[in-house]
Structures are given as structure tokens and as C-alpha cells.
Amino acid sequence: SYVLTQPPSVSLAPGKTAGITCGGNNIGGKSVHWYQQKPGQAPVLVIYYDSDRPSGIPERFSGSNSGNTATLTISRVEAGDEADYYCQVWESNNNRPVFGGGTKLTVL
């Protein structure tokens, strides 16, 4: 089955740019979706189809996908961005979604 690999944690100071990666075999050939999950809350979709933002998601959130790595970029990171971030693709061979293991973003 298809495996998505994320770094367990990313830490940076407020105002910096965070890049959260999601690795997978030829992931550039798939559509990648990203979810933000704050402690004690349900996940929220922040990026779909690699780089589209749902309404209400700040422009500071962007995404890219090429080769074996997809990236969620959060510009001008704020304390309120502290959360776990999960990438997800649809595995068409098995007709099911696959999630990455999640990355905990800490704003120092």
C-alpha cells in the first residue's frame, strides 16, 4: 500500500516561514490534501488539490507538489498556527484515502 512520510515535528519562531513536507513515491502524480488539527479539535481542511485553499483559510497557507515530495508552506507563522498537520492522498489502486503520520508544528 501507498505510504506517506512526514517529519514528526517542525519548530520555528513567529514570523518565519514553515515548510511541512510529505514524501511518497511519485507523489507529484497524485493530488495532495492537507488538514490542520489543533489540540482537542477535529481536523480542518486547509489545502486541497495540491494548492487550492478553501474559503476562510488565510493566504499564508499554500501548497506545492512535485516529484516525490509535497509541501505545505505557512508564511509569517503565528502562535495560532500551532497544530498537527496531516497530508492525504487517494490511493486509487485500493480505492481508499491514505494519511501521512502527521507533523506537529510548534511556534517558539
Added chain:
Amino acid sequence: QVQLVQSGAEVKTPGASVKVSCKASGYTFINHYIHWVRQAPGQGLEWMGIINPSDGKISYAEKFQDRVTMTRDTSTSTVYIELRSLRSEDTAVYYCARGVALIYMDVWGKGTTVTVSS
């Protein structure tokens, strides 16, 4: 606005069954799949299966195939998940989520905590 409202927390003993509901509102119920995803304490997201509210067709994750049943009631715009033969490892928050073209989830319920303990 689009909402998925889930039933309340449950505490069960090992070997019992649990049934969680997810009531949809704010959109046409039969036009979107519903996924079920669970999250054990301190762990990541685990997909359990998907139901098409339009025709009731279901696909379960292989891991749960022999213990899970998903159903829907179009008269109340509600989907259900039942998990049988519960064990301590089933302690988790269970989420329903609306699917978009199957492949991603744009709206999530707040989650239902299921605790399995003797």
C-alpha cells in the same frame, strides 16, 4: 452552513458493540459520501470506511471489515457506524467527514469519544 453533528461520548466494556451517529445538515445529503476516520489517543488519523448516502454502497478498510457496519437513513440525513467486539485498542475519537469527489474531506464532525475499558 454545512454541519455534521455526531452523537455523544460512549463508554463500553470489552466485547461490547458501539453505534455512533452523524447527522448532516446544510447540504443535499445524498450528494456527498461520508467517511469515518478514527484517532487513538496521541496517534494519527486512521481511515475506517466510506458510505455513499445515495445508494448505501460501502467500502470498509480491510482492518475493520469483519467488525464494522456502516448504514444510512436518508429520511433523517444520518449515517451510522457500528463497531463490534470492542477491545481496549478501539479507544479513540471517531470522526465522520464529508467526502468531496471521494478523494478528500471538506467538513468534519466534532468527533465522538469511545472508551473501551473493563
